[in-house]
Amino acid sequence: MTPNFQFQLASVANQIETALERLLPHPVGEQAVVAKAMRYAVLGGGKRLRPFLVVETARMIGGNIESALTVGSALECLHVYSLVHDDLPCMDDDDLRRGKPTVHKHFGEAIAVLAGDGLLTHAFGLLGEETAHPDSRIRAKLVCELAQKGGVSGMIGGQVIDITVSETDRDEDLITRLQEMKTGALIDFAVRAGGLISGADEMTLNALSGYARDMGLAFQIQDDILDVEGDAALMGKAVGKDENLGKATFVSLLGLEKAKEMAKGLGEQAKGHLAPFGEKAQTLKDTVDFVLQRQH
Amino acid sequence: MTPNFQFQLASVANQIETALERLLPHPVGEQAVVAKAMRYAVLGGGKRLRPFLVVETARMIGGNIESALTVGSALECLHVYSLVHDDLPCMDDDDLRRGKPTVHKHFGEAIAVLAGDGLLTHAFGLLGEETAHPDSRIRAKLVCELAQKGGVSGMIGGQVIDITVSETDRDEDLITRLQEMKTGALIDFAVRAGGLISGADEMTLNALSGYARDMGLAFQIQDDILDVEGDAALMGKAVGKDENLGKATFVSLLGLEKAKEMAKGLGEQAKGHLAPFGEKAQTLKDTVDFVLQRQH
Numbered sequence: 001m002t003p004n005f006q007f008q009l010a011s012v013a014n015q016i017e018t019a020l021e022r023l024l025p026h027p028v029g030e031q032a033v034v035a036k037a038m039r040y041a042v043l044g045g046g047k048r049l050r051p052f053l054v055v056e057t058a059r060m061i062g063g064n065i066e067s068a069l070t071v072g073s074a075l076e077c078l079h080v081y082s083l084v085h086d087d088l089p090c091m092d093d094d095d096l097r098r099g100k101p102t103v104h105k106h107f108g109e110a111i112a113v114l115a116g117d118g119l120l121t122h123a124f125g126l127l128g129e130e131t132a133h134p135d136s137r138i139r140a141k142l143v144c145e146l147a148q149k150g151g152v153s154g155m156i157g158g159q160v161i162d163i164t165v166s167e168t169d170r171d172e173d174l175i176t177r178l179q180e181m182k183t184g185a186l187i188d189f190a191v192r193a194g195g196l197i198s199g200a201d202e203m204t205l206n207a208l209s210g211y212a213r214d215m216g217l218a219f220q221i222q223d224d225i226l227d228v229e230g231d232a233a234l235m236g237k238a239v240g241k242d243e244n245l246g247k248a249t250f251v252s253l254l255g256l257e258k259a260k261e262m263a264k265g266l267g268e269q270a271k272g273h274l275a276p277f278g279e280k281a282q283t284l285k286d287t288v289d290f291v292l293q294r295q296h
Numbered sequence: 297m298t299p300n301f302q303f304q305l306a307s308v309a310n311q312i313e314t315a316l317e318r319l320l321p322h323p324v325g326e327q328a329v330v331a332k333a334m335r336y337a338v339l340g341g342g343k344r345l346r347p348f349l350v351v352e353t354a355r356m357i358g359g360n361i362e363s364a365l366t367v368g369s370a371l372e373c374l375h376v377y378s379l380v381h382d383d384l385p386c387m388d389d390d391d392l393r394r395g396k397p398t399v400h401k402h403f404g405e406a407i408a409v410l411a412g413d414g415l416l417t418h419a420f421g422l423l424g425e426e427t428a429h430p431d432s433r434i435r436a437k438l439v440c441e442l443a444q445k446g447g448v449s450g451m452i453g454g455q456v457i458d459i460t461v462s463e464t465d466r467d468e469d470l471i472t473r474l475q476e477m478k479t480g481a482l483i484d485f486a487v488r489a490g491g492l493i494s495g496a497d498e499m500t501l502n503a504l505s506g507y508a509r510d511m512g513l514a515f516q517i518q519d520d521i522l523d524v525e526g527d528a529a530l531m532g533k534a535v536g537k538d539e540n541l542g543k544a545t546f547v548s549l550l551g552l553e554k555a556k557e558m559a560k561g562l563g564e565q566a567k568g569h570l571a572p573f574g575e576k577a578q579t580l581k582d583t584v585d586f587v588l589q590r591q592h
Contacts, residue, residue, distance in 0.1 A: 031453035090405035109386035124420040125443025136432040147421025157327035
C-alpha cells in the first residue's frame with residue numbers, strides 16, 4: 001500500500017462530507033424533523049468507501065471529480081437508507097450505529113422509515129440533476145444502474161435472503177450470492193458509475209465490474225476472519241459473535257486457513273483486472289490492500 | 297360528465313394493470329418473496345387515478361401513449377410504496393387495504409418495509425429506461441420531478457406532518473398545505489409528466505400544475521364531505537369516522553355548506569386552467585366532475 005493511501009481515503013471522505021452537507025435537504029417547515037433525521041443518519045461518520053471508489057475510479061480514467069462527488073453522495077444516501085431500514089426493530093433491531101443511537105432509537109420508528117424513504121428518493125433525485133453529469137444519457141443510465149443494483153435482484157434481494165434463509169441452509173454458494181447481492185452490488189455500482197461519468201466503454205466497465213466482484217468478496221471474507229481473529233478493542237465491537245450465533249461464514253464453512261488463502265487470491269485477482277490502467281490504477285490497488293490489511 | 301368517461305377510466309386502468317403486470321419484477325431466486333409482496337401490493341386494485349392523469353394529459357397534448365403507460369406505471373409503483381409504508385404498525389397500523397390484508401399482515405413487517413423500498417427503487421428504474429421516453433433529457437427531468445414531488449418537501453413531508461401535528465393544532469392553512477404535499481404533489485407530477493413526455497412548454501406545464509392543484513384540493517374536500525354525508529354501504533367503510541376521531545377536516549373547520557361551495561368553486565377553477573386546450577381537454581374536465589360527483 002502506498003504510504004499516502006490513508007491520507008487520500010480521509011481526504012476524499014472529507015470532500016464527500018462537505019458535498020453531502022450541501023446536497024442533503026435542510027430542515028424546513030413542519031416536516032423539518034425528517035430532514036434532521038436524514039442528516040443525523042448520513043453526516044459525521046463512516047469510511048465513505050463507496051463514494052471513494054466512485055471518485056478514484058473517475059480519477060483513474062480522467063473523469064470529472066465534481067461529477068464523481070455528486071454521484072458518490074447519491075450512492076452514500078442510498079447506502080445509508082439501507083442501514084436505517086436494516087436497523088429497524090422488525091429487521092435487525094439494532095440500537096447503535098457508528099457509535100450513536102440508531103435513527104429509530106433517536107427519532108422513533110415512523111420517522112426512521114420515512115427518513116430512509118427520503119434518502120432513497122433523494123439518491124435518485126441527485127443522479128437526475130445536471131451536477132451529476134452534463135450528458136443526460138449518462139444520468140439516465142446511472143439511474144437505471146442504481147435501481148438495478150439497489151433493487152430486488154441486488155441489495156434489497158440480498159437483505160431478503162439474509163433475513164429469510166436460516167443459517168443451517170447456507171452453503172458457500174449461498175453466502176457468496178448473498179454477499180454479491182447485499183454488499184457487492186453497490187460496490188459494483190460505485191466503480192461502474194466512476195467509469196460511466198468518465199466515458200468508459202463496455203470493455204472498461206467489465207474490467208471494473210470484475211475488480212468490484214473480487215474485491216467485494218475479499219472484503220466479506222476478511223470481515224469473517226476479523227470476527228475470529230480481530231482485536232475487540234480495535235474493532236470497537238465484540239469478536240467471536242458469528243461463532244456464538246452459529247452463523248454460516250466463509251471461515252465456518254472453509255476453515256480459517258482456506259478463508260485466508262481465498263481472500264488473498266481474490267485480492268490478487270481484483271488487482272489483475274486493473275492491468276489495462278497501468279500505473280494510474282495504484283489507488284484502486286491500494287484499496288484492495290487496505291481492505292485485506294485492515295484490523296477493523 | 298361525458299357518458300363515456302367511466303368506460304375510459306376503466307379502460308386505462310386495464311391498460312395500466314397489463315403494463316404493471318409486465319413491468320414489475322417477477323419472483324425469482326431465494327428472494328422471490330419480496331417480488332411477490334410487491335406484486336400483491338400493486339396488482340388487482342385501485343382506480344389508477346394517477347396513471348390515468350398521465351395518460352389523458354399525454355393524449356390531450358398529443359404525446360405517445362406507450363410512454364405515458366410506462367411513466368404512469370412508475371408513478372403507481374411510487375404511490376403504492378407509500379401506501380405499504382403508511383400502513384405499517386409504526387405508522388397508521390392498518391390491517392386492510394383495498395379489501396385485502398395489508399402487505400405486513402400478509403408477509404410480515406420486514407418484507408413490507410423491503411417491498412416498499414423495492415417499489416420506490418423500481419419506480420425510478422422505470423423512468424430511467426428508454427421505454428419511458430426516447431429523449432434522455434426528458435427521462436432525467438422526470439426522475440428529478442418525481443424525487444422532488446415524492447420527497448421530503450412533497451409526499452414524504454406531508455406524511456410527516458400528518459403523523460406529527462396534533463389535530464387541535466390544525467387550521468385551514470395547515471390542512472391545505474398537508475393535502476398539497478401528501479396527495480397533491482403526486483397529482484401534480486401525474487399531469488406534468490404527461491406534459492413533459494408530450495413536449496409541453498413551461499406555460500403549458502404551469503397550466504397543468506394549476507389544474508392539478510385545484511382538482512387535488514377539491515378531491516380532498518369531497519373526501520371530507522363524503523365522510524359526513526356518504527353512504528357507508530357505497531363507501532365500503534364506516535362514515536362519520538373523522539368526527540368521532542375529532543379530526544380537523546375542511547368540513548369541521550369550514551362547515552358543510554362552505555366546504556361544498558369551496559369544492560365546487562375549485563372544480564370550476566381547475567377546469568378554467570384547461571381553457572388553452574379547447575375541446576381536447578374534455579376528459580380532464582370530466583375527471584373533475586367525477587371527483588366531485590363520486591359517492592365513494
